[in-house]
Amino acid sequence: MPTNFPRPVTLSLVIPCYNEESTLERCIERVQSIVDDMLSLELIIVDDCSKDNSIQVAEGLVKRFSNICLVRHEVNQGKGAALRTGFAHVTGEFVGVQDADLEYDPMDLKKLLVPLAEGRADVVFGSRYLYSGERRVLYFWHSQMNRILTFFSNMFSDLGLTDMETCYKLFRREILQSITIEENRFGFEPEIVAKVGEMGCRVYEFPISYQGRTYAEGKKINWKDGLRALYCILHYGAHRSPVPMQFLVYLFIGGAAAVFNLLLFLLLLQTLSVATSAIIAFYAAAAFNYWLCTHLLFKKHIRWKSWTEQLVYYLAVTGIAVVDMAMTKALITAGMGAVGSKLLASGVGLILNFLARRYLVFPEKRIEQ
Numbered sequence: 001m002p003t004n005f006p007r008p009v010t011l012s013l014v015i016p017c018y019n020e021e022s023t024l025e026r027c028i029e030r031v032q033s034i035v036d037d038m039l040s041l042e043l044i045i046v047d048d049c050s051k052d053n054s055i056q057v058a059e060g061l062v063k064r065f066s067n068i069c070l071v072r073h074e075v076n077q078g079k080g081a082a083l084r085t086g087f088a089h090v091t092g093e094f095v096g097v098q099d100a101d102l103e104y105d106p107m108d109l110k111k112l113l114v115p116l117a118e119g120r121a122d123v124v125f126g127s128r129y130l131y132s133g134e135r136r137v138l139y140f141w142h143s144q145m146n147r148i149l150t151f152f153s154n155m156f157s158d159l160g161l162t163d164m165e166t167c168y169k170l171f172r173r174e175i176l177q178s179i180t181i182e183e184n185r186f187g188f189e190p191e192i193v194a195k196v197g198e199m200g201c202r203v204y205e206f207p208i209s210y211q212g213r214t215y216a217e218g219k220k221i222n223w224k225d226g227l228r229a230l231y232c233i234l235h236y237g238a239h240r241s242p243v244p245m246q247f248l249v250y251l252f253i254g255g256a257a258a259v260f261n262l263l264l265f266l267l268l269l270q271t272l273s274v275a276t277s278a279i280i281a282f283y284a285a286a287a288f289n290y291w292l293c294t295h296l297l298f299k300k301h302i303r304w305k306s307w308t309e310q311l312v313y314y315l316a317v318t319g320i321a322v323v324d325m326a327m328t329k330a331l332i333t334a335g336m337g338a339v340g341s342k343l344l345a346s347g348v349g350l351i352l353n354f355l356a357r358r359y360l361v362f363p364e365k366r367i368e369q
Helices: 024-032 054-064 081-088 108-117 140-157 188-199 223-240 242-266 274-296 307-331 338-361
Strands: 008-017 039-047 068-072 092-095 123-127 169-172 205-208
Touching: 008 024, 008 081, 008 108, 024 039, 024 054, 039 054, 039 081, 054 068, 081 188, 092 188, 108 123, 108 205, 123 188, 140 188, 140 205, 140 223, 169 205, 223 242, 223 274, 242 274, 242 338, 274 338, 307 338
Parallel strands: 008 039, 008 092, 039 068, 123 205
Antiparallel strands: 092 169, 123 169
């Protein structure tokens, strides 16, 4: 494939490696084959404490190729941690990720680099789902889960991607090194997408080929990583989503806290009075609600110190509980049934709780793009 760059460029590729002795050497050879007069490569292999002979293979590659740097973790930490280590060593103008298996074709990197080299893009993603050529057909539910996670990611990042979980992500180096990577495993993918979206980067997407492998062939991602990805989508993206979206997330949080309240109340009722059980369960559920809010919805750019934040939070919770009780009594006095009165008061309380958290306890400036 001819290189259509307007000028010579250098691409640094971070290659996380864990038990890839059977594919690492061939992968590196394929990557090296894309070098030409307009494209130079810097390869950072990060061995994540492999248990096989991957480190020996990598050491042999370092001797063969002068553009390879080898870094090793003494303890297995995960793909995200390996990438974080690798990104700290890159020096190229542009930076990308290359898995150590043979699922992706390095030749695709050339077309992904074009908008970066031309100065039109800050980040370029390769999409496995835009490709019109041949591809290996594998797991239906795995591909559907990727699409579902991409859909949810787009809802919170406000990016119209087709493949959030793709390996091929290229960045201008200054963009990537301005982002703090927190995830250690495959949560890196939704985390980086959320943070790229929050920065308002110019993002492009290109179709790429994909020859997926089976779990017997070494595929490592599993359903637990899918759950973690969903958590990361909320944790890193929900705080900047539109208020209606935040309210939908809060409905889940409020529902989970309500169930926790009921179960704890029934448990305590076996040994304590009704009033004592209700009060303990109520404030314990409020604490659970607070924890969910700070992990799934808010806790970004907050202005309160921790103890002040919690004080404001519990004062707001107590105030809304008083409003709930007063409204319930007033509606019953006005002639409404007990069930209807409590449901209406609870609905108002739910909205007030969300508004108090969004604008009082966890106030933050929305980042406008």
